[in-house]
Amino acid sequence: DTEVTQTPKHLVMGMTNKKSLKCEQHMGHRAMYWYKQKAKKPPELMFVYSYEKLSINESVPSRFSPECPNSSLLNLHLHALQPEDSALYLCASSRGQGAEKLFFGSGTQLSVL
Amino acid sequence: QKEVEQNSGPLSVPEGAIASLNCTYSDRGSQSFFWYRQYSGKSPELIMFIYSNGDKEDGRFTAQLNKASQYVSLLIRDSQPSDSATYLCAVKGNTPLVFGKGTRLSVIA
Numbered sequence: 001d002t003e004v005t006q007t008p009k010h011l012v013m014g015m016t017n018k019k020s021l022k023c024e025q026h027m028g029h030r031a032m033y034w035y036k037q038k039a040k041k042p043p044e045l046m047f048v049y050s051y052e053k054l055s056i057n058e059s060v061p062s063r064f065s066p067e068c069p070n071s072s073l074l075n076l077h078l079h080a081l082q083p084e085d086s087a088l089y090l091c092a093s094s095r096g097q098g099a100e101k102l103f104f105g106s107g108t109q110l111s112v113l
Numbered sequence: 114q115k116e117v118e119q120n121s122g123p124l125s126v127p128e129g130a131i132a133s134l135n136c137t138y139s140d141r142g143s144q145s146f147f148w149y150r151q152y153s154g155k156s157p158e159l160i161m162f163i164y165s166n167g168d169k170e171d172g173r174f175t176a177q178l179n180k181a182s183q184y185v186s187l188l189i190r191d192s193q194p195s196d197s198a199t200y201l202c203a204v205k206g207n208t209p210l211v212f213g214k215g216t217r218l219s220v221i222a
Contacts, residue, residue, distance in 0.1 A: 033209075041214065042201055042212035042213060042214050042215055043157065043201075043212055045209050045210070048209060056209060088154075088156075090156055090157075101147070101159055101162060102159065102210060103159070104156040104157050104158070105156060106155065106156050107155075107156045109154075
């Protein structure tokens with residue numbers, strides 16, 4: 001199994017809603033990542049988990065809250081988002097944080113109204 | 114600030130031609146270099162990686178690395194309309210992967 005699975009594929013939410021994005025991999029990878037990508041821009045790193053511990057937070061606003069319940073799962077909890085947070089949210093995994101090859105999930109296209 | 118620069122394009126080539134995509138990077142400590150392909154509305158897909166100076170070939174794709182000049186390139190031989198996509202160069206040193214802004218390739222049938 002070489003897939004990173006993300007759900008949902010599409011999400012529309014209001015600014016007062018609370019929602020969660022989910023990501024799962026069964027490749028035995030020990031590093032997992034959240035990226036945000038706006039149209040016609042490159043992916044921007046948000047968070048890195050290594051061995052289920054948060055190792056990098058790229059100064060992301062607290063309305064985004066990551067969680068890594070176990071080595072296969074990664075969640076991103078969303079609360080009080082702004083319309084400018086609308087973007088494609090990508091989960092990725094790699095063998096370890098120092099390992100270079102990232103495998104991306106298909107992404108969640110998020111629209112904040 | 115570690116930077117990865119790419120020409121945003123669009124780069125248009127006729128079907129069957131060679132497409133040449135270029136990327137320069139600022140961090141001399143960079144060790145690993147990657148090319149991702151991203152179709153519109155889809156996620157990036159790793160297509161090539163290279164660690165050492167020189168060329169690396171995989172099917173129709175060739176990655177070229179010149180660390181002294183701090184550039185990495187991707188050649189696509191016999192370009193097909195299905196190769197039309199944005200190609201992201203990504204570079205890694207001791208920090209997380211840094212992506213370029215991508216080059217949009219259009220292969221004209």
